[in-house]
Amino acid sequence: MQKSSSPVFENRALAAVWDFADERLGLSDMIAFAKKKQVPQHEHSFWYYWGGISLFFFLVQCFTGVLLLVYYRPGVEAYESVRQITYDIEFGWLVRSAHSWSANLMVVAIFVHMFSVFFMKAYRRPREFGWWSGLGLLGLAMVFGFSGYLLPMDELAYFATKVGLEIPMSIPVVGPFLGDLIRGGPDVGENTVQRFFALHVVILPALFVPLLMFHLWLVQRHGNAVPPGEEIKPAERRRSIPFFPNFLAKDLAMWLIALNVLAVLASLYPWELGPQADPLAPAPLGIHPEWYFMSQFQVLKVFGAWFPGIVGEALGILLFTAGGIVWALIPLYDPDSRNGQRARIATWLGFAALVGLIILTAWGYLAL
Ligand code: HEM
Known part of the structure; x- marks a missing residue:
């Protein structure tokens, strides 16, 4: 009789069920795929x-x-x-x-x-x-x-x-x-x-x-x-x-x-x-959107006050869209470890984004 390929079951009946499912669904391949990955420590x-x-x-x-x-x-x-x-x-x-x-x-x-x-x-x-x-x-x-x-x-x-x-x-x-x-x-x-x-x-x-x-x-x-x-x-x-x-x-x-x-x-x-x-x-x-929209909301409010009319709000939207595009393109700007200067600039940009978001959100709540 062919030996069971089951990785887990000693019991012959369970191993037979495993073989039945494995042959039809490719379970061993899935487990091999999951096992392939190593997580660095x-x-x-x-x-x-x-x-x-x-x-x-x-x-x-x-x-x-x-x-x-x-x-x-x-x-x-x-x-x-x-x-x-x-x-x-x-x-x-x-x-x-x-x-x-x-x-x-x-x-x-x-x-x-x-x-x-x-x-x-x-x-x-x-x-x-x-x-x-x-x-x-x-x-x-x-x-x-x-x-x-x-x-x-x-x-x-x-x-x-x-x-x-x-x-x-x-x-x-x-x-x-x-x-x-x-x-x-x-x-x-x-x-x-x-x-x-x-x-x-x-x-x-x-x-x-x-x-x-x-x-x-x-x-x-x-x-x-x-x-x-x-x-x-x-x-x-x-x-x-x-x-x-x-x-x-x-x-x-x-x-x-x-x-x-x-x-x-x-x-x-x-x-x-x-x-x-x-x-x-x-x-x-004090009505305000959810906390994760607060930074955008605050930018709109501030720009709206600085440049009354639609100009201010449009500038606010433009600023956020530009920020989002830069954020999305970061893998192209800093694609590998070969350019130390770009790596450092990217890290600083990350800090600026994080601190900027926190400050704008806190400012939004304080200004309510
Ligand atoms: C519901 C949303 C998300 C879920 C459920 C999710 C889930 C996961 C899981 C389970 C991993 C592997 C474990 C880990 O490295 O943490 C992972 C890795 C990753 N995620 Fe996400 N993720 C989400 C959103 C995001 C976002 C917003 C970003 C960035 C913009 C992102 C970028 C990545 C990257 C680059 C990796 C690879 C990390 C590595 O190789 O170490 N993910 N994600």
Whole structure:
């Protein structure tokens, strides 16, 4: 009899099941592909966990989002359905709270991941597409957050969306058209909720999931980048562990910590539901978009005050777009370790971007 190719099972019956599945699905090839990758171990290895943590929060979003879908009703009943989820349905408040907290934690994790891969210079050849697909994921994650924020249609959601829409609306020429298209009319209303709902549960997942698969496939293909300080060490002083199963086990331990942080936040600080949105009521004081749009919002506000009219806002948009393009093109400017001058400039640019974002965000909150 042919010997079983099962890597795990001593038991003959289980090994036979394995062989059956393996022959048809190519499981051994998949395991070999997973085992091929080695994860470098060094003083900065901690930062390798953040992509996985972002992935964990995304999975939580899918799970809690599907549960919310069971009771959420877009359109005129949006607020009432979220009120029921929050106050009438058992554990509805917890699912909603976990979904909202996890959305924010996911954006935090993505930012940490992005800046850590930046400073480890993991955008360099051959990982450029990892960088670009990652930027796509960040953009989509922000649109996920923005579209989800409106869905409860409470006062804060309504006015924050109106304020947030000022960003795309200040794009010269196409801005007003974009505003109408996104809102589905001259003002934020039921049509907007319906559109945001379709975006949030159909269009964005349909774009995000394949892009994520591409991103993860690239990581598996190229392995984790070694930061420049490690790269120059002689081969015998470099250490690494197999991704499967060793690093994966550590990844899962991190997921457990992330789950605990989420559980504490979601249960001790339940996500609130404000009064129902009333378009005729004056906007409450201090309305602002979500924290991850605060820096753009603040730039628009400052430029708008310096150069009144559309000129200021257009300049603000231009500044942010130019910054985004430079950020996206960094793998082409600093493609490998051969040009020390460019490497240093890129690192300084990263610090400037990080400090700039923090200052603008804090300034935005202080100026409310
Ligand atoms: C939901 C969003 C994202 C998820 C789930 C995700 C997931 C991952 C995972 C699991 C890894 C491998 C482990 C690691 O190095 O951390 C990784 C690596 C990587 N990610 Fe992401 N990522 C996301 C967003 C981003 C963003 C915004 C960027 C940058 C713009 C980015 C750029 C990269 C790069 C360049 C690597 C390779 C790192 C290396 O070789 O060491 N990712 N990502």
